[in-house]
Amino acid sequence: MGNTINFTIDGKHVTASKGETILQVARKNGLYIPTMCYISKTSPCASCRICSVEVEGVDGFILSCNTPPTEGINVATNSYELERERQNIMKLYDVNHPLECGVCDKSGECDLQNMTLEFGLSQQEFSAKDQLRIVKEWGVINYDPALCIMCEKCVHVCNEVIGDDAIEVKFGGYGSTIIPKDSDTLDCTFCGECIAVCPVGALVSSDFKYSANAWELSRIPSTCSHCSAGCPLEYEIRHSGINADDAIYRVKNNFEFASLCGAGRFGFDFDVQDNKDKRRFTAALKVVQNARAIRFSSIITNEEALILQKMKEKLGLKLFNEDARLYAHFMKAYASVSGKLHATANLEAIREADAIVVIGTRVATDNPCVRYALTTAARHNGAKIVYAHPMEDVLMKNTVTQFMKYEVGTEEGVMALLANELLKNTDLDDATKAFFDNLDLGYLEAESNIGDDELFFMSKLFMRAEKKVLVVGADMFAHARVQNIAKLAAIIEKHTDFSLLIVPNEVNTIGVSLICDLDVDEDLRGVVGYNAHGEYIIAADENADFIVPALNQQEGTVVGIDNQVLPLNAALSFNGYELNDIASAFCIEAENTIDYTKELPQSVGFKGVEFDSLENFLGEFGEDERGYQLESVECVMDGKLEEVAELPEYNGTVIYQVNPVLQFNSFTNKTKQLERDTTLRGSAQFAAVAKISDGDEVEISLGDTTQKRVFKLDDELKGTIALNPTFDSGYDHGSYRFLKSKIVRVV
């Protein structure tokens, strides 16, 4: 019989592959089966029963969403009985549904409205005694149980895709509602995915509530610019008052296939405004003319990066961007062993994987999208996930199979141990073999605190796995032994069936690292900051010396974590000057910034296509039609592994530079809805070692600078590492994320 199943739907011969349901096959073949609770990215909720179909020779109705076909069956999607059944289901949904469509936020894009009209329901014979249902306010999310139709999409998404598992169904017949799990109020990462999937107006954004209607908003498809994932999103804009300019009202996404974290969904109001002030422009030109270097962040487009690179060549400036420089450094070492310029895995590979190792990143806050992919893999494929990090993460607790705790600073040793374990039964060339033969396993295990048994357990977990992914994160980029770590990662990728995903820091770290020729950051005089600190600051910030548009106000491209060139579109207008105007004054002329899209260097994989020819949407079945994938580039394989250096020790109080949930950078810091937790968070053990207590104002020494923070005791943390947010301090990713630090209480 093989792996395909032949059957018919409404007389049409169709073929299913193993594991597909009748509904999936029908959709693939363009045959319509109505659904209410079905969502492609989760397992079927099977709560609405609207997708019922008839199968010849089988009594009763079959749910097409969770039934796989068998060979030779004849499925009928339409009959008088089915129509009656569906109409009755819709009538039951409509019982006591408040008639507030005129004001409801969902009106106009409501599945209940659509389906009620689709089945031609004009009257109702069912009734039930209505109950008192009070609107719940859960921070940025509002829940109205009266509008809820109990499709359970939100619960499935929260559990299977996001991994917060924060809401559940409270069963009680007609009185069923959605409630926060084990809590009075909602306590989650506030990704807002439940709002997105809600087919009615039950779960809505409290900020958006009643401020506009679906039919008034224009959608601008773009790419999220907060973290390196580059998620697809749509800005919805409208005039913000009687005679006012346009404003972004909310962000939506194609929730059927893609997910968005709370920063993308609620952190959209980071736009700035300026006018064309000739005098200020001339002043800025003068400063740039006399500047010796430009320091910039990776939260810029590829086109801007190319302009900066051209300015460097023309004006003899230096370009500082530690984040991208260190990433490029890492990738160079990687390429010298793997022979490829770009890593091979993408987020889709994680979603489909069944064995995943995550190392060197607190991934739930560094890149929520990677976390969602991990959750999806764990829930849908039963993927075994090994999470190696010096700190446990409560957010990952439900997802991770094995937590491998290593000592701070021993990443090189851990990578060597991992590689040694994963490459055990592989044929290696002599040099590599010699490297592994020479490893002092006892020393590495003792210093990194990773036991034999842990590695053995990992191997056992992965025994039957077929699709494996190694995820390497930002802790590695600024590590003293970054070269060797990258080479080890490349060796694992090369000799095993693991593919490699590298999690960069910022939205366009990859793009900048490919386009710009960066210099080592020095403490020079005459440094102009472009979205970064400097003597004279050009930034998308009201307080900057010269204001340029933010990433939701300009067109351009960024390179996301999947090595995909993703287009950004301008949701809002900007009336001031931009980098292109400054560059044009120095005879690097182009009419628009996007004229540079086709000039992006093809030697590193860009395709040289016009910006206007880039698409930005997800296809009917979730195919990613955004921008294009970077071409793979061959590199010279001349890298040799070095011997593992002595592993450093980090004793006493250690500070880990990591942001709280939903905060990433100065742009998310500016937004109205996102919570700003700027406290230093640590465990009780940390407090004891540092001799501080909850609520103390403390001074932290970070290398040669100090920072003042309020200390917050966090019950969910353990050990002597405290978490220090970076989103408000302009941290440039230039130093190793763990720092030995002296902490003094400010009296």
Place this chain on the structure above:
Amino acid sequence: MSLEAFNNRNVAEGDYFLVAIEEYPTTGWDKFKRVVKRTFKGELFVGLWVVLREMIRFDIHTVQYPQEKMPIGPRYRAVHQMKRLWESNTERCIGCGLCEKICISDCIRMDTKIDENSRKEVTEYTINLGRCIFCGYCAEVCPELAITHSGEYENASEQREHFIIYEDMLTPIDKMKAGKQLEFEGFGAITPHEDERVKKTPLAY
């Protein structure tokens, strides 16, 4: 009369006749004679007499605007009105934004927010009458019969900005309390006997 009669475009035939018109004067002397004849003929007094006669008779045929106004048809579409609910005297507008969306001259603007009672509140509502073409789409689309046209066609003001704010359109509360709000019978209004056609939702409990 058959259609052919209308379709006959040959105006030279039928009941047409030529009016006898004097020859136009050509010489200067003839022109002078015509002026004198017209001036002293007393035709002027014929007209003056008609006016005087009608003035004495008080048989006036013109509308004495603005003291007197013609009745306006119920479907006349002049300046908009915002209606109140009979039951509670509160505003009917729910801020759905349909009128703003449908407006083909893009002259309606509104802003809404959630108020302290968790209801949708219309915070700003204006119609730019300078742009409005009085097409009546807003009244037709309004699901609450909140915005309607009125017969109020007299608009004069010193400033364009006076056209037109929500308060001017809204039925004044004292008029409402006195029960004097007029329902619009024109475009978008409910048809007569609508009550009889309504089917009630079953409330079996």
